[in-house]
Amino acid sequence: MGPEHAWDAAFDFVIVGAGMAGCILANRLSASGRFQVCLLEAGPPDHNPYIHIPAGFIKVGYDPRYTWPFKTEPDAATMGRPVVAQLGRTLGGSSAVNGFNYVRGQAQDYDDWAARGAVGWSYAEVLPYFKRSERRLALCDVNYRGLEGELPITDCDWRHPLCDAFIAGAASLGIPSGKDYNAGQQEGAGYYQRWIHQGWRVSAATAFLRPAKGRRNLRVIPRAQVNQILLEGTRVVGVAYAAEPGGPVRRLQASREVIVAAGAINSPKLLNLSGLGDAQQLQDLGIAVHQHLPGVGQGLQDHMMLRSIVRVQNAPTLNTTARGWRLWGQVARWLAKKPSILAISPSVAYAFSSAQAPGARADFQFHFSPGSYAAGIAGQLDAFPGMTLGFYQLRPQSKGHVRLASAHAWDSPVIQPHYLQHESDQRLVVEGLRQARRLLHSAALTPYVASDEAPSTQLQSDEELLQFARERGSTAWHFMGSCRMGAVDDATAVVDPQLRVRGITGLRVADASVMPAMPSGNTGAPTMMIAEKAADLLLADHQN
Numbered sequence: 001m002g003p004e005h006a007w008d009a010a011f012d013f014v015i016v017g018a019g020m021a022g023c024i025l026a027n028r029l030s031a032s033g034r035f036q037v038c039l040l041e042a043g044p045p046d047h048n049p050y051i052h053i054p055a056g057f058i059k060v061g062y063d064p065r066y067t068w069p070f071k072t073e074p075d076a077a078t079m080g081r082p083v084v085a086q087l088g089r090t091l092g093g094s095s096a097v098n099g100f101n102y103v104r105g106q107a108q109d110y111d112d113w114a115a116r117g118a119v120g121w122s123y124a125e126v127l128p129y130f131k132r133s134e135r136r137l138a139l140c141d142v143n144y145r146g147l148e149g150e151l152p153i154t155d156c157d158w159r160h161p162l163c164d165a166f167i168a169g170a171a172s173l174g175i176p177s178g179k180d181y182n183a184g185q186q187e188g189a190g191y192y193q194r195w196i197h198q199g200w201r202v203s204a205a206t207a208f209l210r211p212a213k214g215r216r217n218l219r220v221i222p223r224a225q226v227n228q229i230l231l232e233g234t235r236v237v238g239v240a241y242a243a244e245p246g247g248p249v250r251r252l253q254a255s256r257e258v259i260v261a262a263g264a265i266n267s268p269k270l271l272n273l274s275g276l277g278d279a280q281q282l283q284d285l286g287i288a289v290h291q292h293l294p295g296v297g298q299g300l301q302d303h304m305m306l307r308s309i310v311r312v313q314n315a316p317t318l319n320t321t322a323r324g325w326r327l328w329g330q331v332a333r334w335l336a337k338k339p340s341i342l343a344i345s346p347s348v349a350y351a352f353s354s355a356q357a358p359g360a361r362a363d364f365q366f367h368f369s370p371g372s373y374a375a376g377i378a379g380q381l382d383a384f385p386g387m388t389l390g391f392y393q394l395r396p397q398s399k400g401h402v403r404l405a406s407a408h409a410w411d412s413p414v415i416q417p418h419y420l421q422h423e424s425d426q427r428l429v430v431e432g433l434r435q436a437r438r439l440l441h442s443a444a445l446t447p448y449v450a451s452d453e454a455p456s457t458q459l460q461s462d463e464e465l466l467q468f469a470r471e472r473g474s475t476a477w478h479f480m481g482s483c484r485m486g487a488v489d490d491a492t493a494v495v496d497p498q499l500r501v502r503g504i505t506g507l508r509v510a511d512a513s514v515m516p517a518m519p520s521g522n523t524g525a526p527t528m529m530i531a532e533k534a535a536d537l538l539l540a541d542h543q544n
């Protein structure tokens with residue numbers, strides 16, 4: 001791209017991707033009014049009402065208009081199965097279709113990031129950024145929790161006898177209840193904290209873009225897929241985008257910086273398409289190399305989710321409440337602003353537990369729902385009354401990659417998380433399945449258990465349970481680590497602790513892809529923290 005090319009418009013900052021990170025960046029960078037900011041989103045606007053009604057995730061979470069139709073590559077460790085992993089593609093990104101659970105992880109996670117070279121990202125240093133986005137609407141310890149941010153975090157106002165029994169059963173197994181898992185000790189059980197407020201989903205777009213909508217220095221462009229970061233030598237000068245394959249290409253100038261916030265799958269893809277990545281791989285696809293960055297796309301991780309399903313007796317489940325006239329009763333309750341199944345998260349209750357003795361650092365996150373989905377997949381409720389206990393190992397060791405499948409910008413990339421490849425992940429998944437069984441058969445839950453649907457009680461040995469995991473493991477949609485942040489002298493890192501792409505001027509990545517290691521929990525809250533800190537780093541560097 002040379003200066004002879006005409007620009008369609010010029011901005012100080014261009015942000016690629018209006019997801020959890022991009023919406024926060026757009027808000028913070030435009031707040032002072034000093035900078036012209038443009039936010040580009042590949043997907044359409046978020047007008048569909050099912051995006052905003054919490055239970056609507058069942059509809060939009062699988063709707064190709066609002067999701068990227070991703071699948072993982074088949075892998076021997078998971079029996080050669082591709083795992084469907086659709087991610088959000090609209091204003092708000094994955095926060096428009098995700099599961100609402102607000103989980104920050106453990107203090108040790110961020111101290112570990114700093115120890116791995118992410119200087120400035122220790123827990124004490126990132127805690128103010130977690131607090132900044134958050135408006136905690138419950139009694140809380142203000143040393144940990146934020147009260148003035150844009151994102152309301154509420155306690156679940158809906159109660160169910162199976163959730164209560166799950167929490168009581170966990171207590172009887174040494175997993176205490178009643179503590180705030182986002183303040184200090186994570187281990188415990190209870191109802192999830194979530195970004196549902198007054199019956200509605202609060203996405204990153206509704207929380208952070210809506211209040212900034214009237215700013216004349218912020219332009220938000222949906223249906224704008226960025227397929228090229230434009231460089232002059234090693235300096236980024238702008239981006240090129242289009243609405244659809246073959247559609248007109250528009251070029252935007254970024255006089256200060258381009259910030260890539262396209263998520264852990266699309267950010268490395270965009271870097272690769274722009275000639276930033278492993279030189280050999282790019283050359284093999286006929287892409288001109290701007291900078292040899294072997295780390296781009298490497299180190300991809302996800303939480304592999306396992307779901308245990310039990311057939312229920314003596315209690316109603318979502319499988320019946322969400323059908324026929326009962327569903328209309330729930331709609332009426334929701335309209336009357338009363339607790340309703342229309343405004344709950346897919347996982348209602350949680351337990352964090354250790355693989356070692358109770359009280360040690362938690363290794364597992366359990367997700368409990370008083371409902372079950374056909375073949376263990378969200379989207380279609382079982383015809384029989386059921387409950388589900390999903391879990392994942394919090395800090396898996398298996399790592400994979402994202403790579404271009406072709407040089408065509410509209411093709412999906414190759415996504416290979418290598419679930420269960422590492423021996424310790426195999427060991428811990430077996431222990432997790434055993435803990436799930438104990439939790440589902442606690443004294444408090446036993447009166448409700450009619451039979452175990454999956455895994456069957458016949459599966460007892462380590463080998464049998466591992467085989468079940470290989471056959472049934474699926475995604476928790478927590479992709480991260482594919483543009484890893486590392487020390488300035490770490491040649492395998494993609495960005496430095498200021499989130500600047502190595503060897504390139506005017507380009508940062510700020511989203512889930514920069515995480516140096518998996519946080520112990522869902523990845524949404526840590527991504528928002530990254531965006532808050534990224535905004536501060538950018539504003540500090542552009543004071544003049």
Ligand SMILES: Cc1cc2nc3c(=O)[nH]c(=O)nc-3n(C[C@H](O)[C@H](O)[C@H](O)COP(=O)(O)OP(=O)(O)OC[C@H]3O[C@@H](n4cnc5c(N)ncnc54)[C@H](O)[C@@H]3O)c2cc1C
Binds near residue numbers: 103261264
């Ligand atoms: C179904 C589901 C359930 C989840 N449940 C939870 C949960 O309960 N709690 C939690 O904390 N986390 C959850 N997550 C994970 C969480 O949503 C993600 O970790 C988080 O959204 C990552 O933020 P991000 O900004 O990196 O990416 P995203 O939020 O995915 O945003 C990336 C955005 O960039 C856009 N984009 C991509 N490529 C381009 C391009 N080339 N040009 C322009 N725009 C582009 C995308 O369309 C998207 O809008 C869930 C995710 C999913 C999908």
